[in-house]
Amino acid sequence: MRLLRIVPDNTRFKIVRFRRFSYPFSAAYSLLVIALFLTVGLNFGIDFKGGTLIEMQAKSGKTEIATIRHTADGLGFGEAEVQEFGTAGDVSMRFAIQPGGEAAQQAVVARAREAFTADYEFRRVETVGPRVSGELVQAGTLGVVLAIVGVLIYLWFRFEMPLALGAIVGTLHDIVLTVGFFLITQLEFNLTSIAAILTIVGYSLNETVVVFDRTRELLRRYKTMPIEELLDLSVNSTLSRTAITSTTTVLSLLALVIFGGTAIEGFSLVMLVGVVVCTYSAMFISTPVLLYLDVRAGRPEHAAEEKLPAGAKPKAG
Incomplete structure (x- = not known):
């Protein structure tokens, strides 16, 4: 039985030469990200600015999220975050911190009780002040930094130094481009966003390792092949796997964006952008970097070399 091949076995795209476009684009985008971050x-x-959290349970056991959100926004305290959680009938509301100190935060709770006490039972009321939100910023930043350091250490031991450096460049590139999405769209950045970034770091690592494993295998097999041709070969031989993985992930995330509701819309959008960025990075950023590194350093030259038949391609993995 013939296996399904989304990408034909004889595909020979010249991937590496697109670095003439991908590198200037990524460099310009990164400079834009830095400028937006500073300005x-x-x-x-x-979660990070502070505010008031109210958790309620519907007395009837059913919630109308759209109605709750409309009523909460009409209280005059800015746009509220409303979402279901836990069991049926449980709903949470978050209001941004109000100017005026503790009295202003208590006013938020009082107005919310007036608006919802007839149909909902208040289960939890909590105010997150600037100090607590500052601690969350520090903890979230520390979590991301530690995760990145862990990934970099793994890459350093997983590959030889040139391959490790290429993988590190790709991972950092993916993080910068993802943060740029938050800066350009001004999508709310919260604890869920931290989870999305950490997930993207893992996806980026997976994409890079797959391509670089094939690159390392081809370096052992074809010791006199020009590096640019060998890198093109490594990307093309994993292209079918990359296409299947990226397409199925994108389709799943599109379903979450369209049908998942506002509670996970931000997370889904960031993940969708992150998957596209990681796929682009593995092919057009991380792999071409190896052109400028001595990937054949320390490899024995006397070992027998396999010959690649004309027009042939290694078996895709």
Whole structure:
């Protein structure tokens, strides 16, 4: 039985030569990200700015999220975050921190009780002040930094130095481009966003390792093949796997964006952008970097070399 091949076995795209376009684009995008970060900044959510959290349970056991959101927005305290959680009938509301100190935060709770006490039972009321939100920023930043350091250490031991450096460049590139999405769209940055970034780091690592494993295998097999041709070969031989993985992931995330509701819309959008960025990075950023590194350093030259038949391609993995 013939296996399904989304990408034909004889595909020979000249991937590496596109670095003439991908590198200037990524460099310009990265400079834009730095400029926006220093001038505009991230649009921090209640988790990081502080605010009031109210958890309620519907007395009837059913919630109308659209109605709750409309009523909460009409209280005059800015746009509220409303979402279901836990069991049926449970709903949470988050209001941004209000100017005026503790009295202003208590006013938020009082107005919310007036608006919802007839149909909902208040289960939890909590105010997150600037100090607590600052601690969350520090903890979230530390978590991302530690995760990145862990990934970099793994890459350093997983590959030889040139391959490790290429993988590190790709991972950092993916993080910068993803943060750029937050800066350009001003999508709210909260604890869920931290989870999305960490997930993207893992996806980026997976994409890079697959391509670089094939690159390392081909370096052992074809010791006199020009590096640019060998890198093109490594990308093309994993292209079918990359296409299947990226397409299925994108389709799943599109379903979440369209049908998942506002509670996970931000996470889904970031993940969708992250998957596209990681796929682009593995092919057009990380792999071409190896052109400028001595990937054949320390490899024995006397070992027998396999010959690649004309027009043939290694078996895709």
